Amino acid sequence: MPSLWLADRVESASPPALDDGEVAADVIVVGAGITGMTTAVLLARAGKRVVVVEARHVGAGTTGNTTGKVSLLQGTKLSRIAARHGQDVVKGYVTGNLEGRDWLLRHCEDHGLDAQREDAFSYAQSASGVADARAELNACREAGLPADWAEEADVPFPFAGGVRLRDQAQIDPLPFLQSLVVEFETHGGRLIEGVRVRSVSGNGPVRLEVSPDDADSPDQNRVSMTAQQCVLATGIPILDRGAFFARLQPSRSYCLAFDVPGDVTRSMFLSVDSPTRSVRYAPRADGDKLVVGGGGHTVGRADSPAKSVDQLRRWAELHYPGAVETHYWSAQDYSPIDELPYVGPLTPGNETLFVATGFDKWGMTNGVASGLALSSRILGGRMDWAQAFSSWRTRELAGLGTAVKANLEVGFHLAKGWVSPITNHPSPAEGTGVVSGPPWNLHADCVVDGVHHRTSPVCPHLGGIVSWNDADQAWECPLHGSRFSPDGSLLEGPATHGLSHSG
Structure with a gap:
């Protein structure tokens, strides 16, 4: 499942030359x-x-x-910061992001790299999201960003109004x-x-x-x-x-790229209400592709991520008739408590x-x-x-309630993982994975491409019990987001090694 950006560029890492001493x-x-x-x-x-x-x-x-958006308009980010910390902190955050954006774009210009300058929208899909979009508009303006309000946009999907910040950017990150x-x-x-x-x-x-x-x-x-x-x-x-x-909550989100007949949407869009829908285009040698994102969930805590990906796919095919999917991928991000x-x-x-x-x-x-x-x-x-x-x-105290809630949920999922799989399951079907057995003999079984894998389900970080992501076909720890391949190999931390093998 390489991303659109990685699909033609993935190279195997060369054998590390570490035999020449420290x-x-x-x-x-x-x-x-x-x-x-x-x-x-x-x-x-x-x-x-x-x-x-x-x-x-x-x-x-x-x-x-990533989706590769290089924007100071970031969904409802600024209004959420303002609600917790006030406008002075928002201005510091915006200044840092402005310097980051401008450094990136200067580097692209100096090195002949393509970057598309497009407007960015944080928009409401229905009337229920308009208040959040307007709050973001106010936060943008108080931070000194020249945002304005758009009652409508030339898009094929529901648009109930939104914030527009002109002249942002998007890139191929590779x-x-x-x-x-x-x-x-x-x-x-x-x-x-x-x-x-x-x-x-x-x-x-x-x-x-x-x-x-x-x-x-x-x-x-x-x-x-x-x-x-x-x-x-x-x-x-x-x-x-x-x-x-x-102090972080790990989340997984999904992207699909499509070939679409006719013109693709040119500006960048991100909904402020659920379910999240992100849209941009990506210029490629064989024509512009539509990139649609969404379907996010806390890592390891979704019953079936594949269902959310299917909903995202149907959304794109509904609003862009004739769209043909070419790429699917996912990414992991971390949300701070404050x-x-x-x-x-x-x-x-x-x-x-x-x-x-x-x-x-x-x-x-x-x-x-x-x-x-x-x-x-x-x-x-x-x-x-x-x-x-x-x-x-010290202002992190503003996120204390969120931290307490998040870590209570971690404790719940830790206990749930050890207690829930008390019976053996039948052998999993193709593309599925299950954790079964009594607490003293748990094992994780999955079948991918006809190969049956069995590992320990115990995350080596802090002992959480992994669950199966049926969209990515990977094991995920619901505590702090460590992820593992079907055979237990480590994909990303905070764990520093994979799941142990189970007999």
Whole structure:
């Protein structure tokens, strides 16, 4: 299920050259998505010795599976921030996103990369969503953005009015990432793909223990790396220090690309009411494609994601008659408890380990802004707007109620996972997976492409019991969003190794 962006560009990671002794650097960046590569480029430009470590390949995570919208209009994001923190914080958040957007677009222009400048809409699908859209309009205007109200739009789907912000942008994220890699290596940086970080210890120097992502055991072929500082740009931190796993809610969302007869919708649209519908076009060599997104859910807690994807598919085919599906993919994002990203020290006062997370589906601008903020901090500078992105803040109390509710739900799903599967199920059908057995002998069984897989269902992070995602055909932990392939191999953390094999 490669995304539209990755479908023709996926390359196997070259065997990691780690047999030449311990790897040492000034800064090690973990994760080769937009945040990690932007941070690495900025540090390498300044003369730092930088190594980027990526478990799979460049863009394999959220960046390669994004919708690629580069917009300051982000659904109802600004009005939600304003409700919790006030307009001064909204202005800081907008300034950071503005700098991130402009840096990205300058890079595209300087390197001959295509970026389409289009209007963005946060719109209501029905009358019930109009109040939320108007609240977003007010938040935009108070933050100084030149947004206006559109009573109607030239679209084939229901539109009850919405906010419009002109001259935003959309990109194919892969050429952008690839150009960052080229610049990074030109400045002496080293990119190591196919290697997963298993542990991080120390406090300047930092020691990372890594091993090949496809190792049969996480302890197999381990190699040490050392650096004075380390940036975790992994979607959700792979370290439990700072308890970011308890301050974020992981969500999975889905995208479909279509060939459509006639003209496609040119502007970018995102609904403010449910079910979420996201629309953009993507220019390709064989013509423009329609990209439709939605169907989001908390990771591991949906009964049948495939049904939501089918509803998204039918929505597109209803409103764009003759649409022919060409691509399907999904992405994982992390929503912070108080609406603001976490960018800065992993623990208070620590200037050795840094984190960037909580972009809430807006990584194209927030990821670059994070790179700007982190590189500036590491190099001894500061950006005033970065306070709105702080990884530790007293105003996080504004999200305390949300955090309590979220972690009560985590506790519920932890108990439910251990108690519910008390009987054995029949062998699963093709494309399905089940967890069965008594609590002392649980096992997870699935059948994919005619192959039966059996693993332990216990997530190695904090002991949650995984559930089956029938859209992605993967195991998902309902606690903090770790995901695993049918055979139990780790896809993404906070877990740092896969499910154990079950007899």
